[in-house]
Amino acid sequence: MNSQQSVAQLQNKVEECLVDISQQIDSSFSRIDAFLDQVIVVPQLSVAHKHVNYVLPVVQLQPFIQTLANSIIQQVKPIINQTIHQQIKQNQLQLTQSQSKQIQQQDQQQHSITNNLNPFTYNLLYNNSIQQNEYCCAIAINKDNTIVLAGCENKIKVFEFKQEQLKQTQLLSEHQNTIITLNFMKKQNQFISGDVGGLIITWSMNQNSQWIFQQQLKEHSKCINCLVINNNEDLMISGSEDNKIKFWQKQNQWLCSQTITDHTHYVFGLSLNDSQNRVISSGRDKLILIIERSSQDSKWNIIQKISVQVEGSRLCFINDNVFTFQPDCQEQMDVYEMSSTNKQYSKTKQIAVKCGQSCHYYFPQQYIKQKCLLVNKNGQYVNLIRKNQNADFITQQSIDFGHQYVYGQMSEDGNYLITWDYESKQIQIRKYQQQ
Template identity: 55%
Template sequence: MQIRCTQIGNHSQQINVVCIEKDCQNLRICCPSCIFQHAHHLLSLISLERLNEWIKQRMETIFVIQNSISEFKLELNDIINLNTKQLLEIGDSRIEVLIKGFWKFDDFVRLQFSLLQSSIYNIRQIVKDVTTCFKDNILQQQSFNYPKGLLNPQIQDIKFKDFNQPMPQIVHNRDQCRAIAMNKDCSIVLGGYDQYIKVFEHKIGKLKQIQLLNEHSSNVITLNFMKKSNHFISGSCDKIIIIWQMNQINQWVYLQKLIGHDSSIFCLLINKNEDLIISGSQDKSIKFWQKQDKWQYSQSITDHIDIVRSLSLNEGQDKLISCSDDQFILIIQQSLKDKIWSVVQKIQVDYQGFRLCFIDENLFTFQPYCKQQMYVYEMNRNTKLYWKIQDIKVNCGSKNCSLFPQQYIKSKGILVNKNGKFINFMRKKENGEFLNEFSIQFEVDEIFGQLSDDGKYLITWDSYSREIKITNYKNL
């Protein structure tokens, strides 16, 4: 059965979309012409046929909670079964932690349980009402609420500028994610959750956690896959860079730790040959690490006087750009003779920046801190110096930028530029100018993510939903 949209404006199109955004103020179900009412949360639009799957995912959360509680009860039985003498042998410090832990647990239960009961009651009432409506055949008299098309949908996938939104993936609802990476064939996704790295298997928009890595002792800030080898690198607030490899039983294990920075690692790069790692840190330095028999420290650039936020290598792999909280962009070049890197230009900017990216040998982009313009710099062919040639209007809507590297997909001519609450998708035209094609707005500015190398998948995590979401772009 096809249900037509009756919104004002003569839409009269088949309803095929539902909005699952938490605080959406518009009608939840709509036709393609209604999509623009949800422009600020396009990631929350799904086809009607996927609504059941979304509900099932929420049910899976209940099962996870049930299993966790059951395991917790079994572990508590081990304490209950101890006699008095054994309890004394535990020691005062452990008993202190145990008692305080239970008090915190009691406080949490008292605070949250009433809210949980209220939510359960409201959902049960809705389910009861829906069931009654179907039994009484009332739905045939209604034009919008709960159409029969939900039972046996014949619906095409929602498309908006070749945009296909699969189900959001609920990966974790508590830990803070600060870095995301996807490997070359999009089969593995990494998430930096506090000091842990979660490894997920990715199949057609669905994620399954397969491993938890815990070699870091503080927040993981940056993750980068290598393209030629089965390795990835991670940087953390513990000042350490770790190189990881997959062993013979398909488990990720650390290969080597690079120690040399005096503070948090904020950005990492790997060159195309995968024999050079470049790192930027809160200690204001940029360090170069070369691979010989093992990875080892090579040299440092110390011209920045504040946190190094972002790095980018050119296509020729002999020129590096960096931005910092000191309001300078450094142009760093490798000499042909001795292969030493040195600063050849310093560009002073009016605002600090968190991200920049080479577009080609002569062009790079820079996003000033939460400004509604992105700067474009071009190299003068005579002086070989870079100058700002263009300001491009971009969306922002916030005063916090968070880490989310700029990324240019050369094969698609697409630049991904996160700014405040927005992820801006910009296309490079044949004349070299950039056009802001569209933006995705989130509820918050704390967003981390990456576009896959082929431009097919956008993977994001935000602190509002606390979910990893994978978006499939069919013809970006």
């Protein structure tokens, strides 16, 4: 049923309601008439005053009251009807405007999706690359593409990203070990970093627009391989080479609220679903864990374990019902879908992708909803895969870096891909170009 039919049906219901209200008003006034007809007027009254009886003249009230009632009815009823009509017309107008706005938004969204499904390529901005000789395993871009972070060994370099140029503005030196994960907050001027030693540090921006150390979290004993933050930014989940997944709650400070120890080897990858009530993890033990938050006590419980033939470090929710998983150095990416009957995930298809001889396991998968685009590093390639309107995954572009040591991130809007690789020893910027 389209929006115009819905509006027409609603208008018909409103008219029916109006007729019903008018009938009720008429019935009410009829009852008033009947009541007035039953009013008993005393024909004669006498008043005693100083032992003298005075007889008052008979007053004929009935015609006067009836005339008054009719006058009230004649004047009030049109006012009530007019008020009801005006209110209904106003509601109809508001409803129509709301429906029109909704249709317009849907058209714009559909137009945007259609445009974003056109062929594309990411072109290297050669003149905008900057030399970076230290090993750089982690890159993060803030929500409005104005700040870029690079984990350069045990230092964090902060860059202003302006007019597609990178300019370093700050150097942060709190970490003693190589930095592996960097995650920007979206609602606040904060970010989180994790290193090889298992240390997680939270950072915030002060009034002088300088990043300052805020809190250290040291409950993992080995490398932080992966870290995700929920949309409310009050939950953080970390995966480590100590085989543990830790859940951190934000109160006044971040506190570890739960630890899952079902992986028997390194935890490589983590991803949260759209509804924020499920997280998936991958590990060197060739397991994918499906972990769900209980609606009763908010505890996270494993609801499914999937054994895979080849270990993989990258996986990503596409939506609540679908996620992708990349087995290391395989020429296909696996797609898992949830059954509507038993609510379990199973592999339903494989997508052809390019790979290489070996693959280093940082550079997490990303799904860019705005462009229906999956960023999948595999071996020496970064595969850019489009999900079309038929829910098919098609590789649109594969960038060959010639070796496995490639790290980076795509901006949230999908306009920029920023990477560092060992061969060029450069932080490179690639820009989205629709064909």
